[in-house]
Amino acid sequence: MTDVLVVAELAEGAARKTTLSAITFARQVTEATDGAFDVLVIGEGAEDAAESLTGYGARTLLTADVEGGYTAEAYAPTVAEVAKENEYGVLVACASTYGKDLMPRVAAKIGAGVASDISAVAVEDGTLHYTRPMYAGNVFGTMTVTTDVQVVTVRQTEFDAATESGGSSDTEEVDVADATEAAGRIEFVSIETVKSERPELTEADVVVSGGRSLKSAENFENVLEPLVDALGAAMGASRAAVDAGYVPNDLQIGQTGKVVAPKLYVAVGISGAIQHLAGMKGSKTIVAINKDKEAPIAQVADYFLVADLFDAVPALTDAVKSAG
């Protein structure tokens, strides 16, 4: 029997959808081992945020109202205390920038090993075997964690968001643990979040990404965005386009940046460095639009339109509009 603690991720007082991927992991493990899972909702407005998570089959929703903006230094002691007071076999969060920042810190506090950014879990004779992408997704390693308590972060694209299973979970407020010295030496100043009417990159069915060949922020807006919107897609970008300042960092797809696996991925003017492929080659159908037939994106593209993007993208936009 393995009990699991899911650490919810909040943004502006509400649970992010990443939390539902961690719940999917928790269901897989607890169903296979006859265990139960709790969800720890930590942050400002935790109690309100917990309400949205009540129908997912958790035994208890634990809430900890830590004041002030998020820092791992402020949150980790409380997560570690909750872990110590209960007999969880696994603590899990999504492998977002939040989960990857917080969970190893929690692991260090309780002497646990970490299985980071896993793509699958299998239970054999009560032992959890984790599969995770390595070498920018060019190798998959299967590993175990040898400590009594194990800390896991899950790749969002590989663990579909849990759907509600009905019922309602008990709620319990937990104590906020004392801060350690580290927390006294880091101060949250501000957070700037990017607002978009478009679907979230990691959740979208269609992603349209642009590379440096778009040449400017204006071209992203005037050439690429109409196609993005005609397809009801999320917009992504290569590292080169973000580095050049054409689009903000949260759009970057790749080994660094986000990993996406939509039904349709359209790579516009992206050559396809290995680091970019790492973030999108799990997509179902991949379309490349590029002048250079030899571009490495061809390694993963199903359809490769050999054309100047400045002609092809507006034409494709019109075609999509008239087809829809």
Place this chain on the structure above:
Amino acid sequence: MKILVPVKRVADPDNANKVKVSDDGSRVTSDGLEWKMNPFDEWSLEAALRLTEDAGAKKRVGEVVLVSIGPKDEVQTIRQGLAMGDERGILVEAEDDDLDSHVVAQVLEAIAKKEEPDVVFLGKQSADGDSNVAGTKLADFLDWPLVNYAMHIATDDEGKTFTVKRELDVGQQTLKVTAPCVFTASDRILQPQAIKNGVTADDFAYPESDGGRYASLKGIMQAKKKPVEETTLEGLGVTPTRVNAYGSFTLPAARTGSTVFLETVEELVEKLQTEAKVL
């Protein structure tokens, strides 16, 4: 300002798709691939150099100490960093098979306690393991604050305090940190004006770059004379406790089908509608 920068080598990350798995699946083999400094470490190293120099006067004003943990060959990774301008190196000899993120964090903790740097500046992950764990564990072992994925770092008191911006999935966060502290870098740390150290003129801009600086011939010659201290886990008093055990490795399934090259938008739309059925 004194900065400790851990560096390691990885199989050429630009050819990571050529990495193989042994027939019995027990090992990853990178035969035929060159060793390169982990690119994420290289960015941290470059950022550390920028924090500790007067870029206008091309003068070093602080100290960067490189540390590498691994087989004796790792000294080459250290020499490469020393050629870029770092002051000295520490090689902790260990077998790769004895290391995981936890052990690396244990070793770095011991070195940080001995060296007492203002900052430990790590790559956020290694391009082979892609774990993203060692830096964060290290920070907690030391009970130091950490900024993961730093994209902009400013100090006006020689590294006693920093204002740091870091990248998030949902945007950016700004934090104030008091040294000693730990940083990991995001891609954006190499932007021309991402580092403000209070010494280099505020309007100074580094050239656009997606990696660390090139070593000059003079730098390469000087690197040969710079001190590299050699030690071991035992020498540091570290009892390694591995917590991760890899059982097997596999290569990802190849994408099915071959690439269909098309000349016109009409052909593409037709394929997407009737073949892929995504429009």
